Amino acid sequence: MNYVIAYDLGTGGLKTSLFDEQGVSVASDFKQIETYYLAPEFREQKPLEWWDAVVVGTKALFAKTGVKPGDIVAAAVSGHSLGVVPIAKDGSLASEYVPIWTDGRALRQAKDIFREVNEEEWYMKTGNGFPAHLYSAFKIRWYKEQKPELYHKAQTFIGTKDYLNYRLTGLLSTDYSYASGSGVYDLIKCDYNQDYIRRFGLRPEDFPPLRESKDIIGKIKGEAARETGLPEHLLIAAGGVDNACMAAGAGCVEDGMAYTSLGTSAWIAVSSYKPVLNFRTKPFVFGHLIKGMYVSAEPTFSAGNTFRWVRDVMCSDLLEIEKKTGGDAYKLMDELAKKSGIGAKGLIFNPTMAGACSLDKSVNARGAIIGLDLQHTRNDIIRAALEGVCFALKMALEELKKIAGLSGEMLIVGGGGKSQYWRQLFADVYGMDVTESAVGEIAGSLGAAACAAIGAGLWKDYRPLIALNKAIDTRKCDPENHERYNRIFKVYRQVSDQQSEIADYKEEVLT
Numbered sequence: 001m002n003y004v005i006a007y008d009l010g011t012g013g014l015k016t017s018l019f020d021e022q023g024v025s026v027a028s029d030f031k032q033i034e035t036y037y038l039a040p041e042f043r044e045q046k047p048l049e050w051w052d053a054v055v056v057g058t059k060a061l062f063a064k065t066g067v068k069p070g071d072i073v074a075a076a077v078s079g080h081s082l083g084v085v086p087i088a089k090d091g092s093l094a095s096e097y098v099p100i101w102t103d104g105r106a107l108r109q110a111k112d113i114f115r116e117v118n119e120e121e122w123y124m125k126t127g128n129g130f131p132a133h134l135y136s137a138f139k140i141r142w143y144k145e146q147k148p149e150l151y152h153k154a155q156t157f158i159g160t161k162d163y164l165n166y167r168l169t170g171l172l173s174t175d176y177s178y179a180s181g182s183g184v185y186d187l188i189k190c191d192y193n194q195d196y197i198r199r200f201g202l203r204p205e206d207f208p209p210l211r212e213s214k215d216i217i218g219k220i221k222g223e224a225a226r227e228t229g230l231p232e233h234l235l236i237a238a239g240g241v242d243n244a245c246m247a248a249g250a251g252c253v254e255d256g257m258a259y260t261s262l263g264t265s266a267w268i269a270v271s272s273y274k275p276v277l278n279f280r281t282k283p284f285v286f287g288h289l290i291k292g293m294y295v296s297a298e299p300t301f302s303a304g305n306t307f308r309w310v311r312d313v314m315c316s317d318l319l320e321i322e323k324k325t326g327g328d329a330y331k332l333m334d335e336l337a338k339k340s341g342i343g344a345k346g347l348i349f350n351p352t353m354a355g356a357c358s359l360d361k362s363v364n365a366r367g368a369i370i371g372l373d374l375q376h377t378r379n380d381i382i383r384a385a386l387e388g389v390c391f392a393l394k395m396a397l398e399e400l401k402k403i404a405g406l407s408g409e410m411l412i413v414g415g416g417g418k419s420q421y422w423r424q425l426f427a428d429v430y431g432m433d434v435t436e437s438a439v440g441e442i443a444g445s446l447g448a449a450a451c452a453a454i455g456a457g458l459w460k461d462y463r464p465l466i467a468l469n470k471a472i473d474t475r476k477c478d479p480e481n482h483e484r485y486n487r488i489f490k491v492y493r494q495v496s497d498q499q500s501e502i503a504d505y506k507e508e509v510l511t
Contacts, residue, residue, distance in 0.1 A: 003072045004452040005061070005230070007054055008445040009079040009160050010242065011035065011100065011264045012305075014050060016057030017445040018065060018072075021458045023468050025442055026067065029060040036097060041104035044097040047085055047163045054164060058228040069231045074216070074456035075168070076237040078245035078448040079161025081181045081286070082130070084139045086154040087172060093163075094154050099139050101181075102301060102355055104131070106138035107363075109145065113138065117199055120279045126196075127180065127187045127275050127285025127296070131356070131363045137183030137200050144201065156208050161239050168236050169218040174208045177244035177295075180287040182207055187275050187285060187294065211238040213289040214454040237455035243286045245447030247271050247295045249439060250413045251469030253288075253462040258406050260393060260426070260434075261443070262416030265354065266303035268396045269295050270404050281399045282358035289447060290462060296404070298396030299357050303389045304416050306351040306367065307333075310385045314378055334421040337383035342481060343488050344380040346371045348495045349388035359395050362500035370495050386422055387485075390429040391492040397430055409433045409474070413443040420473065428481040429489070437469040 001020055008015040010033075017028040031053035036044045062069065082101035086094035099105060110133035114122075119132065128135050136157065144151040158166065159178045166172055179185050184196040184207065192207055211217055220234040239245070243261075250259040252271040260268050267284075270276060275285040276296030285296045311319065311329055318329040352360060353367035369381065400406050410432045412423055417436055427434040439446055446465065453459040 001071060002458060003067060004449050004456065004458070005058070005072055005075040006445040006448040006452065007075070007077045007164060008242070008245070008448060009050055009077065009164065010444070011080050011102070014053035014057060015445055016054065016061055017442060017449065018061050018067060019446070019449040021453065023446065023449065023453065023464055025446070027061055027064045028442065028445065029057045029064065031057050035100065038097065041107070043100055043103040045100050046096060047093055047098055048096070050160065050164060051167050054167070055227050058230060062229055069229055072231060072234060073458070074235040074237060074452035075230070076239035076448040076452040076455070077161035077164045078239055078242050078444045079159055079164070079178070081159070081178065081241045081243060082134055082136050083160035084136050084143070085158045085160065085163045086143065086150060087156055087158060087166070088153050089155045094150055100160070101134060103139065104133060104355060106133040106142040109133065109138045109141040113141065113200055117196070122196070123279055123282060124277055125186055125193065126183065127277060127294070128183055129282035129284035129358050130299070131358065132183070135181060135183030137202060140202055140206055141200055155205065157206050158208050159241070161241070162208065165217060165236060165239065168220050168224045170221045171218050172208050173211050173217050173238065175211050175213045175238040175240055176291055177213060177240040177287040177289060179207070179210055180285070181241060187287070190287065190291060212291050213238050213240040213244070213451045216455045235452070235456050237451040239448050239451050240289045241286055242444050243267070243269065243295050243297065244289045246413065246444045247447070248289045248450055248462055248465055249443030249445065249447035250411055251437070251439070251466045253290060253465055259411040259413055261414045262303055262412055263414035264304045265299060265301045266389065266393055266414070266416070267297040267299035268393060268400055269297035270400065270406065271295055276400070276403050278403050283400065283403065284358070289451060298359060298399050300351065300389065300392035300396065301357050302351040302354040302367065302392070306353045306389065307385055307416070309353060310382060314381065330419065333382050334419055336379045337386055338421065340380045340383035342484050344384035344387060345376060346373070347376060347380050347384035348492055349381070349384035350495050350499050351385065351388040351392055352499065356500070359399065360500055361497055362504045364503035365496070365500040366503055368495070368499050386425055387429070388492070390425050391489055393426070394429050394489060395493070395496070409435050411435050411437060411469070413437065413440060415441045417441065420475070424475045427475040427477045429485045431477055431482045433477055434475045435471045436473040438472050439469050
């Protein structure tokens with residue numbers, strides 16, 4: 001039996017997964033990755049910690065499964081987007097800490113660049129719909145201005161998953177899907193826009209060479225094989241950005257297929273042969289793993305991370321129960337939320353705790369719990385948080401419906417999708433039946449595994465991913481609940497807008 005190994009590097013950690021040649025998950029292991037907040041708007045991680053997680057996770061899989069290393073033929077990585085990892089001219093890592101996708105340090109650089117570059121034209125060409133300063137090129141410009149010695153020391157800047165590929169092979173490259181988040185990539189031409197690179201004041205070599213996600217970029221080098229225990233014949237495919245791997249792993253490999261990803265952040269995405277672009281709401285668009293296809297999405301940056309905050313701050317006793325019994329604190333939180341009611345007794349929880357997205361009226365918007373009363377309990381706050389994430393994604397759904405005409409069932413993937421209770425809330429808030437597939441939270445890993453399987457010649461294309469996404473549960477929308485949630489949603493939108501206004505005022509006063 002042949003196997004492939006997939007590394008799914010998310011904001012919260014790295015999942016290492018083993019798949020057989022049919023794409024069936026054999027085992028997985030998860031290692032948490034810390035995010036560091038060393039200055040205002042800085043959100044950084046340590047690439048060396050990513051690599052340590054690869055080494056530890058790989059060895060853990062061998063211990064769990066007993067699979068022989070020689071039976072693993074290929075590997076690929078999915079990685080969180082918009083990362084900027086400087087590689088020095090001598091091949092070393094040029095910075096211990098690197099900005100991740102939510103890092104907002106480059107706001108001034110974006111403002112300066114858009115004095116020279118028309119922002120609407122830039123968006124329509126790149127599809128970069130997150131707040132612009134989050135994209136890689138703006139962060140590289142920040143390095144040039146704020147750390148010129150490091151900038152000139154670097155031979156190139158690569159993405160998160162590209163760093164792991166570099167450690168595995170010693171080769172510097174990226175794929176089309178990851179490059180599409182660089183800030184200087186032409187979606188239609190599938191190539192870097194040299195004019196934008198020049199006008200951003202950057203060098204062509206700041207951006208690594210492009211490969212298809214299924215391309216084998218090389219074999220594992222000896223040092224990496226010795227560290228991980230992987231075989232020296234192992235082929236390494238280029239892999240892809242997490243959004244593209246998630247879309248493919250969710251079986252969305254044909255025109256018009258859509259899904260909700262519910263993880264640390266969350267989004268609703270549609271796969272298509274034409275990018276979904278709208279400057280007013282700025283859906284973000286990434287290249288798909290399939291060259292010439294696109295993954296267009298409306299996001300919220302705050303989903304599982306906000307709910308984890310509620311768990312850590314308000315439910316420490318449930319974490320203790322989890323440690324003692326081996327249970328799940330999140331399931332216990334679901335049970336508490338059920339004791340509240342629709343609308344959480346009038347509470348509105350705006351979950352924008354990890355930063356605003358393009359659907360918010362201001363990039364400064366942050367979270368809030370509105371309507372607190374002495375009658376409210378922890379149960380109500382937990383339910384309001386779950387509903388708040390649903391409402392944030394309903395805002396995304398409403399916009400995509402206008403542009404892409406989404407209807408029918410909605411597939412949900414990602415860690416949050418494991419909760420049957422939360423899936424029911426989504427069904428009632430969306431007004432759509434919500435389906436969980438057999439793939440569930442391993443969609444990103446499976447997308448990466450597909451790159452490895454195709455690259456190694458085990459699969460011809462990505463179509464087996466459709467069959468692997470067999471539905472295992474569907475939550476039916478309750479029309480009465482949906483009508484009640486529609487009324488609450490109107491209040492939520494008012495709260496969201498007011499939070500943006502308050503945040504802008506606070507920013508003005510504090511600066």
